[in-house]
Amino acid sequence: MKKNSIYIVIGMTIFGLGLLAGRMFFNSTAPTIEGHDHVEDTKEEETIWTCSMHPSIKQPEPGLCPICGMDLIPLEANTSQDPTALTMTNEAIRLAHIQTQPVGQDGKNETSNASWLINGKILPDERQVYAQVPHLTGRIESLEVTYEGMYVKKGDKIADIYAPDIIAAQREFLEAQKLKDINPALLESARDKLRFLKIPASFIENLENTGEVVETFPLLAGKSGYVLNKKVEVGDYVSSGQVLFDIYNLGSLWAVFDVYEKDISKVERGDVIEFSALGVPDQKFKTRIDFINPLLDQDTRAIRIRGQVANRGGVLKPQMLIRGNLLSGSDTKTGPMMIPKTAVLWTGRESVVYVQDTTMDIPTFTFREVTLGSEIGSQYQVLDGLAPGEEIVTNGVFAVDASAQLNNQRSMMNRMVDAPHSDEHPDKIEPVDPEEVTEEARGDLELVLQDYINLKNNLVTGEPDPVQQSLEDLSAVLDQLNEREDMEAHNAAWNAHLKNFKHHLNLMNKETDVAGWRDEFVSLSTVLIRWVMEFGNPGTEKVYVQHCPMANSDHGADWLSMDEDIRNPYYGSQMLTCGITEDTLMQP
Template sequence: MKNRKNIVIILATLLIGGLVGWLLKPSDVTEASPQHDHEAMEENEIWTCSMHPQIRQEEPGDCPICGMDLIPVSEESASGDPSVYRMSENALKLANVRTMIVGSGNAQKEVRLNGKVVVDERNTYTQATHIPGRIEQLRVNFTGESVSRGQTLATVYSPQLVTAQEELLQAQEIKESQPELFEAAKQKLRNWKIGENQIQQILSSGQANQRFPITADVSGIVSEKIADQGDYLEQGMPVYEISNLEEVWVVFDLYESELGWIEEGSTVEYTIRSIPGETFTGEIEFIDPLLDSSTRVAMARVEVDNENGRLKPGMFASGVVKNQVGEETSAEIVVPKSAVLWTGERSLVYIKSDLENGAGFKLQEVTLGPSLGDSYVIENGLQEGDEIVVNGTFTVDAAVQLAGKPSMMNPDINQEVLNETFKLPEEARNEAAAVIENYLLLKDALVNDDFEAAKEAAISLGRKVANIDLDRFSGEVRNTMEQFKKQLQNRNKAVAAAGDISGMRSNFDELSEVMINFVSTFPPVNQKLFVQHCPMADNDRGADWLSLSREIRNPYYGEAMLTCGEVSKEIN
């Protein structure tokens, strides 16, 4: 009886437990649905690195370059142009990157000129003496003095003139019998610019004058005093230089690069430094046909009416000549010079595109037109509405170059090709294997804290990279190998040039980054390599290296932290 009671209790307990389990059990549809959605989500997601957006993987993990956790990106970002470099909003602010939207309009070239006011050479007269002799008195003693035509400038004592006067008086006595001799004596005085009135005075007085005046032939300002009192002058020697300043020239310097923009008839607006607040307008009347061999400039001349005497020779002038670029109805694209990167062979700009949580930048080659001072006309390569970088251009380019994307120094990188893998031709395998082998020797020397061995390995690595024969390749494979060769040489040069092992380690991370991309693009044959990562290297930013062994041997710290790191990727 007691056993039967126990059996009933057990059966009741099982029945109640089963009923509770059935009530709590989820339906089949509810159980399968989240499983299905999760699989679909994982199947569609692409994972990337926030610091190295060129990394694209179909599963989560660590970035093979910096070791950071990969983050999911949208399908739109994953399928974007691989040559576009992405920068976050914070990175844009730190780099002080500014952009502008390209527009079009009438472009004007402003040529700024410097010059000065000078005397009109056509109105400059050299006052000479017509009488040989000694200057007894100067009536005009300083430059800048105003003189009038016919004014006495100086008096001259001339023994020759005294003798000529005495001959005239003697010829007067026999003029009836020898009129030709009398006429010849008068003509001799006329040749010395002695007027008829003075000759008649000599004849009427019957005495020779000891001193004769030198009179001004023109009116103007004495711009130079050439002779001094007491000087003995021959006939025709200069005494003064007299200038008429009612008309002056403003002469501007034209450099070779400006000659193509200025021609005779061009209008120039200019200011005079000593007459502030007033702008003058003139027309260029003449341009020197020859350049000055020493200064490499030509002179452009503007003729100015200076009747009021405001402009004085020697005053400095600043002028502007405005020229229309192209037709008056045409519209040109003009960008600041700060936006253009010039390599010597090509001109480049960065075009910005808006992305989620940041911006994308892509290199664009442009054809430059005329220089407009602080800007350029763009003849080809940009369209109205493009947004370009105008400040921080070199900062953006440096980040793009480190990311391995097309940049100023490597504009021909084909990122799609770099993301592919290639099988090396048979004859090129040994060259690539030698590069990998010497890199691993360098890595082992850093692991062992052996500076001399590391130095030797870096030098040897440089030679092995130089031995890569690009003629073995063709098409895009050649271009890709050429870019890797340049990057390996540049990165290894910095390692080999270091003065101590610490300096070598600080440059080894960039060399390793290129090597990892190299072996990922051209995988070694019958060889497995491990990408290993140390999160503490490079001032806690993390750094990678390649190794033949899965065992961690850290080249960035050597014996100090030999086993710091982990395997992040395998390359077969």
């Protein structure tokens, strides 16, 4: 009993000490630390949970994603504030097998030597084909050319012709010679008759000295080359100007290739083709395109392109089959900007890629619309929308787009999400200080602007020939302009405008009718407006920025004009005065 009493006393003592400690801990006033808020500290340390595939899901506690059912993970810091940007975790990147690569610099891009195969054949150069014809009428008494493929040299005798007309002319000459003292004019007239019949002076001199009439006359080869298309035999009667056979100079040939309708936009004059012939498999040849047939073959749906090739050693033969690589932009031209097909969500000319923001700590991708050009091998040429050095998704792009779609962010199927305005918008272009624009640069821009205005005025009237001439004039001016190196910090911006303008002018030159020219004029005008806004009006007259809301498929389009009155280049006489003046650019 006594022992139990001791246990009770000890227990009560421990309980009392516990109450005292609790009272001191919970009821005493905590010391205040200046400048430190425990509530804020708790909030800062609060973890936000998100889905690796659907970053728009954010919850204060762990759980499952309400969209896909995956476990939520802690949200990492440093996310993009762009509403069109999609953030993904490293785990999601791994699961979706997403890969990226930088867009190559023009001329340094590994794909700038992209090529595609075309088939063709060797043909004679039609400019090197000579039609052998007689200059007299008669009967072929002998023929030195006995088979096709025979080689003849210029001046070689190829036939003897019995020509009654020449015999009669010789006799008239000899009769006139007898009367030269009485009537010298008659002799000169007879001499002229022989000369007009293409009788050589040496033959006439021999006739005058010997007095003997020659009954057969030699026909000499007019060119050196190989005889083809032989059309006469011994005993045939021939007329003056009748083609006896053709003489082919095979030292220069044509390499002719067929380009199908879908590939026509890939070729232009000056492109280089490297080819090999089936009959000469161990040699490579090169030619440069100097002619593109303007007519499409209705049966094959192809056009023919050709280039000249020197036939050294005569190894190439007409009708040989050849296979060529068209080197897009090789040798003399800057390589095009190319991206892999796997990077593109193809929706036509205006397609979609995803660009990675490399400044972010976590993977962040932005939807980007790009303008595609030619399809070359496993790549597309990019005309607009990307810059060299930007990182794009090349593998797993569908996974990125699907995540954006599920997050109600901008995607291939959902393009209505607003994106931040680009700094390149004309209203936000920061003008260059006029004192930093050299007189040479201002003069170059004035030449471009003048020819652009002429082009615009001719598009207003809509007459094809003047428009074509204006394009040629503007192209000639652009051909003389080189990249600038005299404006220090502004060289890059100037050269970018120049390159962009040349590119869109080249696209415009590829069109063949007024409708096509007007379509391409939209982009050309946009480039020049930005150029002039940034570097200033180069002339002394006002330049007006005018706008038609109905042009460009109701998306609207701008143009520059020296006339304040609206003269619409996109519709011409159909809606001549449709538009408004949006801005006036004065001389700086």
